[in-house]
Amino acid sequence: KKYAAELKFCSQVLKELQSKKYEAFSYPFLLPVDPVALNCPSYFKVIKKPMDLSTIQAKLNNNEYETGDEFEEDVRLMFRNCYKFNPESSPVNAMGHRLEMIFDKKWAE
Numbered sequence: 001k002k003y004a005a006e007l008k009f010c011s012q013v014l015k016e017l018q019s020k021k022y023e024a025f026s027y028p029f030l031l032p033v034d035p036v037a038l039n040c041p042s043y044f045k046v047i048k049k050p051m052d053l054s055t056i057q058a059k060l061n062n063n064e065y066e067t068g069d070e071f072e073e074d075v076r077l078m079f080r081n082c083y084k085f086n087p088e089s090s091p092v093n094a095m096g097h098r099l100e101m102i103f104d105k106k107w108a109e
């Protein structure tokens with residue numbers, strides 16, 4: 001069942017991840033990866049299910065999440081994509097870990 005309170009918490013957590021105070025390391029996740037703009041033609045070969053915060057926002061607004069678990073699944077997918085495509089030592093990989101730590105703290109609240 002769709003629980004209003006649960007989905008309200010999801011949008012609060014999402015707003016936090018999108019807030020300006022984290023923009024130094026959240027910017028790779030705010031919009032869908034653009035392989036042309038970023039010059040990474042292999043992206044859609046490597047990443048079969050792209051996900052980003054704006055897509056999650058749209059799904060939330062369109063009532064596409066039945067539960068908080070489904071919301072969390074997309075957030076974790078976004079970070080897994082980042083760690084798969086961006087090597088362990090790369091700046092964007094580190095940004096993913098930083099933003100995921102913030103997600104973990106908020107999600108556990």
Ligand SMILES: Cc1ccc(Nc2c(-c3ccc(O)cc3)nc3c(C)cccn23)cc1
Pocket residue numbers: 027028029033038039040047078081082083085086092
């Ligand atoms: C050739 C190349 C190599 C790495 C990247 N990574 C990357 C990503 C990215 C984010 C999430 C994700 O799942 C995959 C990639 N976002 C960026 C940005 C915003 C600027 C520079 C690099 N960026 C881009 C091009």
